[in-house]
Amino acid sequence: xxxxxxxxxxxxxxxxxxVCFGIGGVLLxxxxxxxxRLFIRDVQQRKLSARRTVHRTFRFFIGLMRTLxxxxxxxxxxxxxxxxxxxxxxxxxxxxxxxxxxxxxxxNADCVVKAQLFRNPFMRGVITSTGYISNSDPDKLLDxxxxxxQAGNNLIIFPEGTRSTPGQPLQFQRGAANIALRSGRGYxxxxxxxxxxxxxxxxQWYNVPATRPTLAIRFLKHIxxxxxxxxxxxxxxxxxxxxxxxTFYQQVLHHNGQxxxxx
Numbered sequence: 682x683x684x685x686x687x688x689x690x691x692x693x694x695x696x697x698x699x700v701c702f703g704i705g706g707v708l709l710x711x712x713x714x715x716x717x718r719l720f721i722r723d724v725q726q727r728k729l730s731a732r733r734t735v736h737r738t739f740r741f742f743i744g745l746m747r748t749l750x751x752x753x754x755x756x757x758x759x760x761x762x763x764x765x766x767x768x769x770x771x772x773x774x775x776x777x778x779x780x781x782x783x784x785x786x787x788x789n790a791d792c793v794v795k796a797q798l799f800r801n802p803f804m805r806g807v808i809t810s811t812g813y814i815s816n817s818d819p820d821k822l823l824d825x826x827x828x829x830x831q832a833g834n835n836l837i838i839f840p841e842g843t844r845s846t847p848g849q850p851l852q853f854q855r856g857a858a859n860i861a862l863r864s865g866r867g868y869x870x871x872x873x874x875x876x877x878x879x880x881x882x883x884x885q886w887y888n889v890p891a892t893r894p895t896l897a898i899r900f901l902k903h904i905x906x907x908x909x910x911x912x913x914x915x916x917x918x919x920x921x922x923x924x925x926x927x928t929f930y931q932q933v934l935h936h937n938g939q940x941x942x943x944x
Contacts, residue, residue, distance in 0.1 A: 710806025777880035
């Protein structure tokens, strides 16, 4: 009975957190961001201020989920992220709240978002105010990412492009490789583990696991791309870098029991 009550509580608590997230996005868009547009004339400074606001808001949201005992968080990578600047941050993507956690941990975080989110009434104001990068135009995307890194922003990218399927091999896209090669920057590689699995692409928000999940984000290593930049063909370099990233993450996550070995 106690376990059933705890499970029911976490379903209600998860729904409450989703409502708070949506309302928070609307309130920021209607209050804080308009004030920043009014008092901060410089566009880049205004975007920086908006990103700091989102960073602090997401830290509050993570704290809310921790306080409500919806999630347990293990952010050992925070020490590496706290002082980074102009870095490409990559990670696998098992859960819906991965990007929230990474932005909460990373100062001045920029990220690539799906074009459809610009039409989301809860997130549209946040995305436009922060200047997060749309993936609608692939060529412009590469230039925008390079410019963001050059400005000292930290760019969060999921090489899979979408959430992974639990227990299945990873499927990497070439976007992360093309961005690194265009900007001439390597990666700060992280691993994300959510156990028991929850908030995956195949699950609804109310499919809460029987026990409280732990979201763990750990630093893996810095990945340098010098050898790929010297290749004669940019497309060949992107393919090879993508394969090597895929192999690296497959090995890491297989060791942690998160993916199968077949390719």
